[in-house]
Amino acid sequence: MTADKADEVMAEYLLKGGKMLAKSCKVCGYPLFEYRGETRCVVCPLAEPESPLPVPEPAQSPSPAREPPGPVAAEIERTIVHLCERIRSEQRAGECLTLMKAVDRGARALGRLDQR
Secondary structure, three states: OOHHHHHHHHHHHHHOOOEEEEEEOOOOOOEEEEEOOEEEOOOHHHHOOOOOOOOOOOOOOOOOOOOOOOHHHHHHHHHHHHHHHHHHHOOOHHHHHHHHHHHHHHHHHHHHHHOO
16 A cells, blocks of 8 residues: 555544544554544555455553653653644645645654654
8 A cells, every 4th residue: 555545544534533643553663543533544544455344443451650751752742732723624625735744744743752
């Protein structure tokens, strides 16, 4: 599957009212989505052509308490939230896709900071 296809699917979920989360899928690394009350990866099911319906992400156990984010991580989180707010109101698909790519890069950067 190409990154362009993943971006298209994520854009579709945002346009349907899905919410992109600051958490990443542990399998593919793309951001998780909250859609219709469920948290799920919308990209992983694309890699399984025999699966006709999106498979919800398994319920996650509460994560242990972690340190508050440093100033860089906190700024990235605020930026991601701001970009997601802009995506929700964006009417142009091309601009929505550009914003989604920025959110994806921010989420990946957060993931790298969390691994430290």
